[in-house]
Amino acid sequence: MISIDIRPTPTHTGAGTPTRPRHGLRIRSRKVLRIPSIGTIIRFLAVLVLAAVVFLPVYVSFVSAFTPNGEMARSGIVPNPAHVTLRNFHEATTAIPLLREYLVSVGVVTLQTVGQLLTGALAAYALVFPRWRGRRLAFGLVLVTLAIPGESIVIPNYELVSSIGLRDTVLGVVIPYLAAGYPIFLLRQAFAAVPFEIWEAARLDGAGDLRALFTIIMPTCRPQVTNAIIWSALAAWNGFFWPLLITDTAAARTIQVGISQLAASEAGSPSVIFAGAVLVVVPTMLLVIFAQRFLINGLSRGVLR
Incomplete structure (x- = not known):
């Protein structure tokens, strides 16, 4: 809240003697405590409930992964620090x-x-800049x-990969998914x-299609390109x-696949399975946390034209 106080403000001469007062404006700010409305409180409580529903299974998984088998059930939701292992x-x-x-998954x-990034960028470039019928x-x-589906x-x-002799190989896992529709749509x-x-100026300057794509177009669309990378990686x-x-x-x-086999192995106790699940979840959580800004920008920029 801002209040305006109009009071006569005396002026002083160089000798220190006051002269005729002049009216001046003094602005004083007052902090007013605002009570949140009922709707705001209800929305806040709803967000807390949804956050608890999402993060409770993650919390239970992490706690169970660091405690002996059955300790979680005995100690409750807050484990004993002395039993961490x-x-x-x-x-x-x-x-x-x-x-x-784990290394195979990284590869x-x-x-x-x-x-998917290369095929998506090339297909999106062909669908936007060269003017041709049927785009x-x-x-x-x-x-x-x-x-x-x-x-x-x-x-x-399966029949294609088996016929070219790539069954039970890393390339056999990757080949059917070297191109996907969503990265093409997003980049387009x-x-x-x-x-x-911008594209016309690059072409007039002597840039070829590949140079225009990788040095001009893709750097301009960095948030969306990062979003496509994150989606493909996940x-x-x-x-x-x-x-x-x-x-x-x-x-x-x-x-x-290894985690599913871990549940069927002899050592597949609940705590061991939770430990394996944590090893799987941590990379995706770190990727989403550090790339959250790019995800938001990529989904909100350039997708409505």
């Missing part, structure tokens, strides 16, 4: 080749993310692929927001059904 992680990594499967994520039809076909193309993919919308004059890391179907040995098996 890393034995569950040791048993999880020795019961099955979890570390090897799958890297190859699949790079492949809208081609973009419509890309949107149609988003409505096709992944399970409906598993059998054709982002590129469409770039002024066409999709590759969380893949389960296809790696389970196409692999037979641990040499090409991903971490998601």
